[in-house]
Amino acid sequence: MSKSLWIILVVVGLVAPFIVYPVFMMKLLCFALFACAFNLLLGYTGLLSFGHAAFFGGASYVTGYLVKTGGLTPELGILGGTLFAALLGYLVGSLAIRRQGIYFAMITLALAQIVYFIALKAPFTGGEDGLQGIPRGKLFGMIDLGQTYSIGGSPVALNLYYFIFALFCLGFWVIYRTINSPFGQVLKAIRENEPRAVSLGYKVERFKLMAFVISAALAGMAGSMKSLVFQLASLTDVSWHTSGEVVLMTLLGGVGTVLGPLVGAFTVITLQSELSSVGSWITVIIGVTFVVCVLLFRRGFVGELGRLLKKSL
Amino acid sequence: MADYILETKNLFKEFRGFTAVSGVNLQIQRGHIHALIGPNGAGKTTVFNLLTKFLTPTSGSIHFNGDDITSEKSADIALRGIVRSFQISAVFPGLTPRENVRLALQRKLGVSYHFWKSDAILLQLDGRVMELLEDVGLVDYADEITGELAYGRKRALEIATTLALDPELMLLDEPTQGMGVEDVDKITALVRKVSTRRTILMVEHNLKVVATLADRITVLQRGAILAEGPYAEVSQDPLVLEAYMGSAHA
Structure with missing residues (x-):
């Protein structure tokens, strides 16, 4: 993809907090990373996980606990959450990749429900309340992430924003590198024709498991970031709604495209925030949008655009 | 014996x-x-x-x-060193013929688990890829989408991919199935050509x-x-x- 497009996107990311409501921007970055991590599995390996909220939410609890109760600095909290998600991904993945298609999805869903149950019942997760008032803390013990600057009369947590933006770029780069690596080539081969990949001598289980762990770890990182932004880890993060939402974002934007999940996350988050005044009708509106989009653009926004331009985006 | x-x-x-x-x-x-x-x-x-x-x-x-x-x-x-082909053509339809063949060669580089490396390191295989595509007459189609190629060409690509592994024993499951007369002759000649130094x-x-x-x-x-x-x-x-x-x- 062209270099200029990347530069434009980075510049947009850098100036965004001066133009858009920064918490909205940060939420967007968290969910965009979550969707990109999910897309690594669905779009590039052909595995539909229906339990990704377990990694997103699980990591957000772990980060919350480490920072709030353990008193760790935010970067260590995020590292802890990410590692936890990777480990959980290894366990879930080891079981799930033994089956294919809908059975794979069902195993991931079932295991994610177990994580939900633990989050509801365990003594350190705060039950129905979740973990509230998670401190943002000082990055490396020096930079205060809670500090706000006055922009246009309203306080903006610029330090936190740029920390989140940097993490997003790191996560996105890992995904981009993975897709465009020798490893990524084999993943695409597995997606295209698994028996043929086996007959070429690739141990597809190992490749699937590695992809699953990478995807889970990055979904976890997104959840960890979220818990710092909202200072909250809640049951919503681990619920199956969240697992479904990330499927929706990825399909809307374009599965198997690099930029699709970004666009999908942007669309869903914007709709949610713009329509928050209409109350519970919001699910109906998003549902209708989804149906219309899937009927009109089967490859998602970016997928259809890529087809028009005859380029892979 | x-x-x-x-x-x-x-x-x-x-x-x-x-x-x-x-x-x-x-x-x-x-x-x-x-x-x-x-x-x-x-x-x-x-x-x-x-x-x-x-x-x-x-x-x-x-x-x-x-x-x-x-x-x-x-x-x-x-x-x-036992590599098989399939009854229905076994290709990676969404990838190009170049990538199809490269996937077979890539394993020997030993970098297939390296998700942190750029796939640019696979370009070193391109010379051999083109040789193999040349053998089966697909050089002109190297960068098309495989799924859109004619049936006979997909089968030829499958053979090129199998050959890339340099197998000792090649198992071909109905290599000429569903082909026109002209393609059958081509594949027959191809199988004969690749049968030197290996068992089929x-x-x-x-x-x-x-x-x-x-x-x-x-x-x-x-x-x-x-x-x-x-x-x-x-x-x-x-x-x-x-x-x-x-x-x-x-």
Whole structure:
């Protein structure tokens, strides 16, 4: 993809907090990373996980606990959450990749429900309340992430924003590198024709498991970031709604495209925030949008655009 | 004593009471083109699937170069040098022919798990990729989307991909199935060309192809071996004539 497009996107990311409501921007970055991590599995390996909220939410609890109760600095909290998600991904993945298609999805869903149950019942997760008032803390013990600057009369947590933006770029780069690596080539081969990949001598289980762990770890990182932004880890993060939402974002934007999940996350988050005044009708509106989009653009926004331009985006 | 690259001993495969393969003793001589023929449902593809471990035999054993490989996994068998093609063309349809062939070569570089490296390191394989595509006449299509190629070209690509692994033993499952006359001749010539320095076991319906290519033929019927020998001999066997040739020439 062209270099200029990347530069434009980075510049947009850098100036965004001066133009858009920064918490909205940060939420967007968290969910965009979550969707990109999910897309690594669905779009590039052909595995539909229906339990990704377990990694997103699980990591957000772990980060919350480490920072709030353990008193760790935010970067260590995020590292802890990410590692936890990777480990959980290894366990879930080891079981799930033994089956294919809908059975794979069902195993991931079932295991994610177990994580939900633990989050509801365990003594350190705060039950129905979740973990509230998670401190943002000082990055490396020096930079205060809670500090706000006055922009246009309203306080903006610029330090936190740029920390989140940097993490997003790191996560996105890992995904981009993975897709465009020798490893990524084999993943695409597995997606295209698994028996043929086996007959070429690739141990597809190992490749699937590695992809699953990478995807889970990055979904976890997104959840960890979220818990710092909202200072909250809640049951919503681990619920199956969240697992479904990330499927929706990825399909809307374009599965198997690099930029699709970004666009999908942007669309869903914007709709949610713009329509928050209409109350519970919001699910109906998003549902209708989804149906219309899937009927009109089967490859998602970016997928259809890529087809028009005859380029892979 | 003849040098056998692949042997099966008393191979059985049952599916819920139905015996698809029943006591098959197959011996493939090194360097031969060996054809497996038989009427529909004779168990040819099942034998293939057993040999490459896409199915597990109910009983019996499989030996490759003298080693018992009965309990090995598909991918390990491929690593040993037994590579198969499939009845329906086995390509990666969403990738280009260049990428298809490169995937077969890539394994030897030993970087396939390296998700942190750029795929630019795979460009070093392009010379060999183009040679292989040249061999099967696909150079002009190297960067098209494979799924959009004509059927005969997909089969040619599949052979190029299989060749890229430089297998000791190539298993071809109906290489000319569904092809026009012109393509059949091309594939026949191609199989002959690639058969130097390696052994080929093929399932084939087209008896003209079998007569031209095969050094030795095994005829299967209802999962068991009916006859075996060179084409001239087998084609005169009254049992075979009755079971298979008769209907084929009718």
